[in-house]
Amino acid sequence: MKMHLDEKIWLTLSFGMIMIFMFITGYQAFAYDMEPPSNKDIIDPQKVDQTAPFDKPGITKIGENEYEVVMTLQVFSFNPGNIEVPAGSTVHFTLTSKDVVHGFEVAETNLNAMVMPGHVQKITQKFDKPGTYLVLCNEYCGAGHQMMSTTITVK
Amino acid sequence: MQTAKSKDLKDKANRAMGISKEDALLTKSYIFVAFMAILLGGILGLVQGLNRAGLLELPSWVNYYQVLTAHGLLLVVVLTAFFTIGYFYAGMSHTLGGLLPKVRTMAWIGFGLKIIGFVLAVIPIIMGDASVMYTFYPPMAAAPMFYIGLALIVVGVWMCAFGAFIQVANWRKNHKGQHVPILSYFATGVFVLLFFGSVPVAVEVIVMIIPWSFGWVETINVMVARTLFWAFGHTLVNIWYLTAVSAWYVIVPKIIGGRRWSDTLTRVVIIALVVMNITGGFHHQIVDPGISPSVKFMHVFMSLAIGFPSLMTAWAMFAVFEKTARKQGGKGLIGWYKKMPWGDVRFLAPMIAMIAFIPAGAGGIAQSTNQLDQVVHNTMWIVGHFHLTLGMSVVMTFFGISYWLVPYISKRVLTPQINRLGVIQTWIWTIGMIFMSGSMHAVGLLGSPRRTSFTTYGDNATALSWNPYLLCLAVGGTLLIIGVLLQVYAVINMMFFAPKGETEFPIAEEEENATKTPYWTERWGMWIVIMLLVVAMAYVIPLSEFIVNAPPGSPPFKTW
Numbered sequence: 001m002k003m004h005l006d007e008k009i010w011l012t013l014s015f016g017m018i019m020i021f022m023f024i025t026g027y028q029a030f031a032y033d034m035e036p037p038s039n040k041d042i043i044d045p046q047k048v049d050q051t052a053p054f055d056k057p058g059i060t061k062i063g064e065n066e067y068e069v070v071m072t073l074q075v076f077s078f079n080p081g082n083i084e085v086p087a088g089s090t091v092h093f094t095l096t097s098k099d100v101v102h103g104f105e106v107a108e109t110n111l112n113a114m115v116m117p118g119h120v121q122k123i124t125q126k127f128d129k130p131g132t133y134l135v136l137c138n139e140y141c142g143a144g145h146q147m148m149s150t151t152i153t154v155k
Numbered sequence: 156m157q158t159a160k161s162k163d164l165k166d167k168a169n170r171a172m173g174i175s176k177e178d179a180l181l182t183k184s185y186i187f188v189a190f191m192a193i194l195l196g197g198i199l200g201l202v203q204g205l206n207r208a209g210l211l212e213l214p215s216w217v218n219y220y221q222v223l224t225a226h227g228l229l230l231v232v233v234l235t236a237f238f239t240i241g242y243f244y245a246g247m248s249h250t251l252g253g254l255l256p257k258v259r260t261m262a263w264i265g266f267g268l269k270i271i272g273f274v275l276a277v278i279p280i281i282m283g284d285a286s287v288m289y290t291f292y293p294p295m296a297a298a299p300m301f302y303i304g305l306a307l308i309v310v311g312v313w314m315c316a317f318g319a320f321i322q323v324a325n326w327r328k329n330h331k332g333q334h335v336p337i338l339s340y341f342a343t344g345v346f347v348l349l350f351f352g353s354v355p356v357a358v359e360v361i362v363m364i365i366p367w368s369f370g371w372v373e374t375i376n377v378m379v380a381r382t383l384f385w386a387f388g389h390t391l392v393n394i395w396y397l398t399a400v401s402a403w404y405v406i407v408p409k410i411i412g413g414r415r416w417s418d419t420l421t422r423v424v425i426i427a428l429v430v431m432n433i434t435g436g437f438h439h440q441i442v443d444p445g446i447s448p449s450v451k452f453m454h455v456f457m458s459l460a461i462g463f464p465s466l467m468t469a470w471a472m473f474a475v476f477e478k479t480a481r482k483q484g485g486k487g488l489i490g491w492y493k494k495m496p497w498g499d500v501r502f503l504a505p506m507i508a509m510i511a512f513i514p515a516g517a518g519g520i521a522q523s524t525n526q527l528d529q530v531v532h533n534t535m536w537i538v539g540h541f542h543l544t545l546g547m548s549v550v551m552t553f554f555g556i557s558y559w560l561v562p563y564i565s566k567r568v569l570t571p572q573i574n575r576l577g578v579i580q581t582w583i584w585t586i587g588m589i590f591m592s593g594s595m596h597a598v599g600l601l602g603s604p605r606r607t608s609f610t611t612y613g614d615n616a617t618a619l620s621w622n623p624y625l626l627c628l629a630v631g632g633t634l635l636i637i638g639v640l641l642q643v644y645a646v647i648n649m650m651f652f653a654p655k656g657e658t659e660f661p662i663a664e665e666e667e668n669a670t671k672t673p674y675w676t677e678r679w680g681m682w683i684v685i686m687l688l689v690v691a692m693a694y695v696i697p698l699s700e701f702i703v704n705a706p707p708g709s710p711p712f713k714t715w
Binding site for chain 1: 223456603
């Protein structure tokens with residue numbers, strides 16, 4: 001195939017650019033542990049209330065500045081809601097849905113995960129800056145989807 | 156010498172006879188439905204935009220999510236399928252010497268099935284029994300009629316795909332050793348994708364959802380359903396894109412008085428897009444549970460790979476523009492752009508569409524990488540991205556096509572008045588999209604979610620800070636509806652009222668000294684096998700994990 005020299009340069013640059021994207025993505029994911037939320041545990045979506053740890057949703061202190069939040073998502077609420085943690089704490093969220101597909105997004109952070117019925121999703125975030133963070137469902141889940149929100153207060 | 160002569164003869168015959176009445180009627184019907192879908196879908200879009208900005212309270216009998224479901228279905232399913240099929244059937248009729256009667260019948264059966272399917276899907280939406288969105292994720296369950304309608308639409312599309320395969324195969328049988336004409340080659344690629352891309356969603360709907368929504372089986376595997384959906388969902392949007400690309404490579408060079416860029420490169424781009432497309436949908440699941448990070452990383456690679464043929468296209472297009480403009484006396488490093496026919500809507504609309512694809516494509520690359528996706532996943536940013544890619548790059552190219560295709564099939568001409576109207580329409584659409592898509596991107600980065608009616612989350616300060624952007628979005632939406640009205644007026648005018656006359660089907664010739672295209676580009680059997688291997692590579696592992704390591708399924712829910 002006959003190709004102009006400048007075309008070859010362009011194609012090399014294009015290919016190189018995509019490879020750089022790949023490299024950075026992979027490096028961040030595997031070297032810095034910045035993998036997207038990908039937990040693989042499963043659960044019976046109709047028996048969430050009877051299955052540990054979701055039989056007792058809530059917030060537990062598990063170490064110095066470290067908390068675990070076990071949360072269920074259902075139309076149209078987060079349980080527990082209105083979470084409070086001190087500034088500088090690392091929070092491990094363990095999430096599942098009791099009905100349809102929900103989104104778990106905390107505005108102004110990179111916390112963002114899909115929560116599927118039948119699957120247990122896990123995601124961790126460190127909250128350094130004090131303030132009130134808006135937690136919302138970002139996957140359409142029904143007529144009250146726009147009301148599905150709560151807050152995380154960092155003091 | 157001889158081929159030049161026969162080509163000349165064919166051109167003359169085409170000029171003398173144009174498209175046959177039967178083929179013209181087929182395309183006209185498809186295009187008419189497509190533009191009616193734009194009109195209805197556009198009006199629904201405006202309603203949503205105004206509601207989302209807090210400017211419009213919806214009446215109690217209509218729900219925001221009902222409107223959103225109808226808007227998505229009208230524009231993403233009806234408009235795409237009808238425009239793409241109408242356009243490529245006209246292209247095949249023109250470049251392959253008229254449609255075979257059998258093929259035409261198949262396309263009409265497909266037309267009927269799709270219309271019936273659409274009506275069946277719309278009734279439950281209007282009744283409020285199917286506010287499940289374009290993605291209809293289980294375990295949200297609509298009325299069974301909604302899914303039966305969707306299945307009929309898919310079968311209708313298959314009829315058209317098989318019709319196209321028969322048409323092309325027939326031509327190849329009669330033209331042994333020749334290359335399929337480029338526009339029909341594009342059509343082949345598009346119909347291959349339409350067929351193979353819709354197989355997963357057909358399996359999802361027919362095998363999984365319909366029995367479950369009727370209550371014959373109690374539960375459904377939500378992750379398998381979702382994965383099958385996206386194998387189709389993203390392929391569909393790339394099918395539009397490939398359709399638009401066909402006009403960029405084949406039509407636009409002719410309109411500006413130039414020639415086509417490398418025929419081999421064009422065919423390689425088509426093959427690459429076909430082979431790599433179906434797996435691209437997986438990036439919709441980057442933040443899903445149940446998939447290991449290594450599988451997700453492999454999918455980042457597979458999604459990003461689609462960017463490569465697009466970058467090749469970017470090169471080819473600007474090379475054609477520069478070459479043509481310089482031939483016409485354009486000077487300077489970038490001064491040549493003054494020689495482009497900016498006042499011709501048939502050029503202006505696809506040109507702006509191509510320029511819009513630069514930021515749109517960059518946005519696509521951003522969201523198919525793991526960590527960036529997590530920032531924007533399911534926010535308004537995504538909505539901004541696909542209004543820029545589909546609403547601007549693709550739909551505006553379709554608008555540009557309509558200014559010669561509609562007069563061509565109607566045996567009428569594009570008048571200077573309609574051309575001027577088209578230029579104004581193009582600019583209104585451009586400004587509207589910049590406003591709307593721009594503010595969507597911005598507010599999405601700040602965290603505003605998609606698919607959500609107007610809410611301040613109980614006057615939350617963060618949510619309140621999004622309101623100015625949402626107002627900006629509504630301004631864009633208002634400009635866009637003006638654009639829709641002008642465009643539909645222009646199409647109706649060109650279809651039924653413009654002066655009679657002959658309009659050319661603009662297909663650019665190859666360069667005079669073009670190198671011969673290698674024949675391996677014609678081996679579709681091989682490309683389809685490779686495509687299936689790529690699909691298997693992408694989906695066998697996650698799907699078998701979802702099936703083997705499956706949680707107990709979910710019963711249906713109606714949450715609206």
